[in-house]
Amino acid sequence: MVKGPDMLISEFARATDLPVDTIRFYIAKGLLKPERSAKGGANPYQMFRQEDVTAARMIRLQQTLGYSLGEILALNEEYRAGEHSPERTIEVLQMQIARLEERRAALDAALSFLRGKVEWIKAGKPDGAPRLEDYRC
Amino acid sequence: MVKGPDMLISEFARATDLPVDTIRFYIAKGLLKPERSAKGGANPYQMFRQEDVTAARMIRLQQTLGYSLGEILALNEEYRAGEHSPERTIEVLQMQIARLEERRAALDAALSFLRGKVEWIKAGKPDGAPRLEDYRC
């Protein structure tokens, strides 16, 4: 494990393209756990590593996929809990994969519906418009 | 256009599997525009048609795909505005399709990443763990 140079919160904000306030919000929620630097006196500065950047990217990704921060936190903690058991890790990953596949199926259905509608209009709106009910999503 | 029998809000709630309060909230937002029945006196009852059921399903679908109610409203109004211009209608549909395809690409990237990680673990975690940064999402 190569340790990249730690960074302060403003640099981390640039690295992740997230507002500082949002980062602090995620820390308060337990989604990010930066180390504390020796600097900063009574309120030590938080130091972020490269893996925190990855974690932040993962959070944003999971968010776009419809997970709430609470769910993301739960998933991440479950992941950490079984970090030293490959079987458990794979199990958690498989669950996430299954959920994403469901979402993908719904998305595909929606795309089929919209494409069907475009075709139907291009065909001059013949009888039998594509019906959303016919697409499993 | 076959007109199905209209229904009152509680029946509409059953048909869409949405709480009555949520339906009223959507109406207040302008996402649903039921007709008014002759019944109800000073506060006439709202009558829902089959197309409202479809609209409600569409709203929920768009929501799972990451649209806010405001965006959904804008899209729907744009759609209605160009309802009598097939070209405009197709344009709006293509925009929605493009956006969904982007989302699909991100989802696929995430799936690849997770699958790659499972494989990597099954292979006994050799050097070079899959890195999220390598997946464009």
Next chain:
DNA sequence: CTTGACCATGGAGCATAGTCCATACTTATA
């Protein structure tokens, strides 16, 4: 004509996900 189920309206309250201060301390630079 009463009673229970249903409807409308308006407003309060809540969870999520931030966003924005005010205050105060620390550090680097001049």
Next chain:
DNA sequence: TATAAGTATGGACTATGCTCCATGGTCAAG
């Protein structure tokens, strides 16, 4: 050593998307 820039903390505030409730009117059955 003054000063600007960066940091921490706590709390207020906002937007979105509901959810709940009080009040009061309406309707259909008995």
